[in-house]
Amino acid sequence: MRATINQDHRYGHVVRVARCAELLAQRHHVPTKKARLAGLLHDLARLYSGPQLLQECRVRQIAIGEFERRHPIVLHAPLGAALAREDFDVEDDEVLSAIAKHTVGAGDMSPLDCVVYLADSLEPDRDFPERAALWDLATRDLRAAMQATIGHSLRYLERKGFEPSPATIAAAAAFGGA
Numbered sequence: 001m002r003a004t005i006n007q008d009h010r011y012g013h014v015v016r017v018a019r020c021a022e023l024l025a026q027r028h029h030v031p032t033k034k035a036r037l038a039g040l041l042h043d044l045a046r047l048y049s050g051p052q053l054l055q056e057c058r059v060r061q062i063a064i065g066e067f068e069r070r071h072p073i074v075l076h077a078p079l080g081a082a083l084a085r086e087d088f089d090v091e092d093d094e095v096l097s098a099i100a101k102h103t104v105g106a107g108d109m110s111p112l113d114c115v116v117y118l119a120d121s122l123e124p125d126r127d128f129p130e131r132a133a134l135w136d137l138a139t140r141d142l143r144a145a146m147q148a149t150i151g152h153s154l155r156y157l158e159r160k161g162f163e164p165s166p167a168t169i170a171a172a173a174a175f176g177g178a
Contacts, residue, residue: 007047013125014043020119020135028142030111031094038098038116041088045079053079067165074165077103105150105171114142121149128156147175 018039025035045053050072057064062078081100084090098116101109105117122135130152138145150172157164 010043010046013123014040016123016125017042017116017119020123021116024115024119024138024142025112027139028111028115030115034092034095034098034112035115035119037090037092038095038102038112039119041084041090041095042080042099042102042116042120043076044083044087044099045076048076048079056082065166067163070163071165074103077101101167104165104167105146106167107170107174109146109171109174111142114146118142118145118149121153128152143175146171150175 018036021035021039022032024030025032045056048056053072053075054064054069056079057068057075060079060082062075062082064075068075078100081096084099085096090096094110094112097110098112101113102116102120106113109117118134118138122131122138124135134145134149134152137148150168153168154164154172
């Protein structure tokens with residue numbers, strides 16, 4: 001797997017996400033093997049360029065909306081799910097869903113989806129002041145952590161003048177944050 005990822009910091013990130021996902025899964029009675037696998041494979045397409053992401057998604061008939069056309073980096077999540085199926089023979093729809101939703105979330109997220117989303121957002125190498133408090137919340141209350149973490153992400157995007165994904169807005173609404 002390390003040769004596929006080809007960057008030490010990306011490798012470290014996916015290992016930390018897998019460990020965090022496994023811990024959150026244990027705390028919230030989610031299958032730990034599924035959480036760990038989704039964490040390990042969540043960034044398979046993260047190093048693809050924008051044009052590569054668009055092309056690979058077109059080839060696989062992965063939906064590309066207007067937001068994704070403007071911000072193709074978010075396509076690494078659904079493309080990563082497709083690559084997990086193709087390259088690693090992952091057939092578990094729950095694992096593939098968690099990989100596909102780890103970046104911008106969605107209006108319909110399973111507990112496994114939430115575990116991987118939070119693990120990716122809050123792994124220890126993330127550097128923002130609220131991270132530790134959000135992680136602590138995630139270990140205690142999955143739904144509240146989703147609401148708080150998505151809310152934090154939306155406030156960050158607003159401060160930076162970035163457009164939020166429609167999927168993130170749907171996730172915020174689903175978790176009572178919008």
